[in-house]
Amino acid sequence: MIDTATALLMAAVLAGTPLLLGALGEILTEKSGNLNLGVEGMMFMGAIAGLIGSYSYEQALTAAGFEPSGAISALVALIVSFLAGAFGALIYAFLTITLRANQNVTGLILTIFGTGFGNFFGEYFGLKAGGYVTVSSVTKAAFSPIHFPLLSDIPVLGKLLFQYNWMVYFAVAVALVMFWFFRKSRFGLNLRAVGEDPAAADAAGISVARYRYLATVIGGGICGIGGMYMSMVTTSGVWVHGCVTGYGWLAVALVIFATWSPLRGVLVAVIFGGLMIMRMYITIPGLPAQIYDMVPYLATILVLIITSVRQSKEHAMPAGCGLNYFREDR
Amino acid sequence: MKKKVLALVLALALMLTMLAGCGTPASQEGNTTPEGGTDAGTAITLDTIKVGFVHVSDQSDMGYTYNHDIGTQEMQAALGLRDDQIINKFNIPEGAECAAALQELIDQGCNIIFATSFGFEDYVKEAAAANPDVQFCHATGYQAAGSGLSNFHNYFASVYEARYLAGIAAGLKTETNRLGYVAAFPFAEVISGYTAFYLGAKSVNPDVTMDVMYTNSWNDPTVEAQVAKALIERGCDVISQHSDSTAPATTAEENGVWQVGYNNDMIPAAPDASLISARINWGIYVTEAVQTLLDGGQIPVDWCKGLADGAVYLSPLNAAIAADGTQAAISDAEAKLLSGEVHVFGGPLTGNGVDFDGNPISIDIPAGDYYHEQEEASAPSWGYVVPGCTVIE
CATH class of the missing domain: 3.40.50.2300 (Response regulator)
Structure with a gap:
């Protein structure tokens, strides 16, 4: 019983981590007043870029006669996937902030573009490699669960807290930093002002465009890292066609579930992940798998209903989110 | 307003003319084939x-x-x-x-x-x-x-024949005597495949059991990896699959267990886990x-x-990690299948399943007889779960 529970929780954390990263990126973006629905596209771009980054690093080093290092390979994947996601978000930011294009349409287009970008380059490098694009065992090991001396050996607790790959801890760290940023730093407060009421923020001397650009681009980068989780951890550094499909949208749902709070995001990502994989660990006789698959979405709708009934300002979407700001347009 | 409508109509007219212009040669080209066909017949x-x-x-x-x-x-x-x-x-x-x-x-x-x-x-x-x-x-x-x-x-x-042979590699390799199967949908094509795989493993290891879990998708690497992980947590140490991606193979590798593939040689994706794959030669x-x-x-x-015509076959065995004698056991079973001495769904064999309407059905094949899978129709029809296989749902 306790074994099943720990296994379920561990799997829930792993299932929730890419969604958490995607959701954190989107929370940062939406806090600035940009509703970027292109999360899936940016995750796709991050997924392929991270994999190709690691792969190229290994190929280059092996060709030069050196032994590739797992840690550096992981670092390359992290940086390149961040840049790829940020590049996708930059396109979005330019279109919506500078050219004031419709945010919903631009986001949807970014999803389609990113999906094509990921699958195109995945196929291209697959053909070039003559089969699978796959990283070596050194990089695979770098994305495997970490064994902490002593800590990992604590019964139950060690398994629950100290048995994950580094990206899980990285995602939690990002959430903590973001929480601190929104609550305690001047820049974070300014950013929230931009998202709630850009006109007022503008009047107070805050550059709306600069804040929106930065938040959107960095948010996109974090989404890209979430995508890299799919290609480096879920499929262990092998490119699988369409490997992100559907999960970017789950991340968007998670933003609502988390009510735009990074810390609550950590909690609900585990719940969301748990609901996704529950049927594999707990079987209720006679309950079809399709019902289990619906539960995460039902939970999201429930949260939407509860927050809209309570009409709490704190748990609502930033008031300026989805609207482009144009100073002369009043 | 009138000007706008006029502009639209003109633009449409222009587009239609252009399309018609492009279309003419194509439709003429298309016409030649049926004409040629009727003229000469063959x-x-x-x-x-x-x-x-x-x-x-x-x-x-x-x-x-x-x-x-x-x-x-x-x-x-x-x-x-x-x-x-x-x-x-x-x-x-x-x-x-x-x-x-x-x-x-x-x-x-x-x-x-x-x-x-x-x-x-x-x-x-x-x-x-x-x-x-x-x-x-x-x-x-x-x-x-x-x-x-x-x-x-x-x-x-009849890929079930190749799956039966691949099952032998799994049956010899398993240490926990528990196999895991990442299955796409509860269709006869899938059930026939995993039953053949299980019967192959059982033919060399009578104590072996198998857990089957569905992903309800042909290709969703995330769910495939999660299902594989859940099976490994249940104690399965050889994972096989009827799903498209390499995620079950790489998940097995990460968790230090083994895997048997489908459709493609998966050894390049998971060199420390993938034993062998069942393939079709289309x-x-x-x-x-x-x-x-x-x-x-x-x-x-x-x-x-x-198997007899080479329409199904096995990818090369990963000799570095396979159990000793695997190749010999597979070759032996292959010879017996080809000679008709052994049948994959040979009796005595019992199984239970559900038909299209959800009503329970069962089968009981006596010794000496066998289920004639894919002999009358090309589509697999075996839809029964045999004792030793557990479907987790």
Whole structure:
């Protein structure tokens, strides 16, 4: 019983981590007043870029006669996937902030573009490699669960807290930093002002465009890292066609579930992940798998209903989110 | 306002003229084939034949479509067709888009069209009824025999034979005597496959049991990895799959257990885990069907070949990690299957399942008899779960 529970929780954390990263990126973006629905596209771009980054690093080093290092390979994947996601978000930011294009349409287009970008380059490098694009065992090991001396050996607790790959801890760290940023730093407060009421923020001397650009681009980068989780951890550094499909949208749902709070995001990502994989660990006789698959979405709708009934300002979407700001347009 | 409407009408008129201009040569070109066909009856020659394919995915899936496309290339090489005689439609969803893709292939003058995914069948049947001059071949389907159409055919390979042999590698390797199976859907095609795999493992290891878990998707690497992980947590130490991606292989590798693949050699993706894979050689059928059409013969309504003809086979064994004597055991079983001494679904064998309406069904095969899988129809029909297999749902 306790074994099943720990296994379920561990799997829930792993299932929730890419969604958490995607959701954190989107929370940062939406806090600035940009509703970027292109999360899936940016995750796709991050997924392929991270994999190709690691792969190229290994190929280059092996060709030069050196032994590739797992840690550096992981670092390359992290940086390149961040840049790829940020590049996708930059396109979005330019279109919506500078050219004031419709945010919903631009986001949807970014999803389609990113999906094509990921699958195109995945196929291209697959053909070039003559089969699978796959990283070596050194990089695979770098994305495997970490064994902490002593800590990992604590019964139950060690398994629950100290048995994950580094990206899980990285995602939690990002959430903590973001929480601190929104609550305690001047820049974070300014950013929230931009998202709630850009006109007022503008009047107070805050550059709306600069804040929106930065938040959107960095948010996109974090989404890209979430995508890299799919290609480096879920499929262990092998490119699988369409490997992100559907999960970017789950991340968007998670933003609502988390009510735009990074810390609550950590909690609900585990719940969301748990609901996704529950049927594999707990079987209720006679309950079809399709019902289990619906539960995460039902939970999201429930949260939407509860927050809209309570009409709490704190748990609502930033008031300026989805609207482009144009100073002369009043 | 009037000006706007006028501008729109003019723009539309311009577009229509342009389209008509582009369309004329194409439709003339399209007309030549049926005319030629009616004039000479069997005027399809090696030089003029056009072969169309409709695939649900593309080669980059490194699985089902990739494997089928290898068959296309083999046919092209064997018959010496030019590149422009082969028209592929990739990434066609199993919906109305399939009807459109089939129509495009017909318009482009294809004489024979292969549709490779299960969900295409209804559209293929409609197109076959409307185009009696074009041959339609549908993989994994079951409706051709009952359709009464002479130009509609089903084909598949008896991959259960290869899965049985691959099961031997798993049965010899397992230390916990517990196998895990990542299965796509509760369809006969999948159930037949995992039962054969399990019976193969059991033939060399009588104590072995197997847990089966469905992903409810042909290709979703995340769910495949999660299901594989859940099976490993249950104590399974050899994972096999009826799903498209390499995620079960890499998940097995990460957790220090082993894996048996499908459709493609998965050793490059997981060199420390993947033991062997069951594969289909589609080239045999595709070549045979096109050759039959060229010779003016009749393509069989149901085509199914297997181990004996090389239509199914095993990828090379990963000798570095396989148990000692695996290759010998597989070769031995293969010889017995080919000679008819052993049957995959041989009695005594019992099983329980559900039919299309959800009613329980069961089967009891006495010793000496065997279940005639894929002998009358090309589509797998075994839909029973045998003792020792547990479906987790």
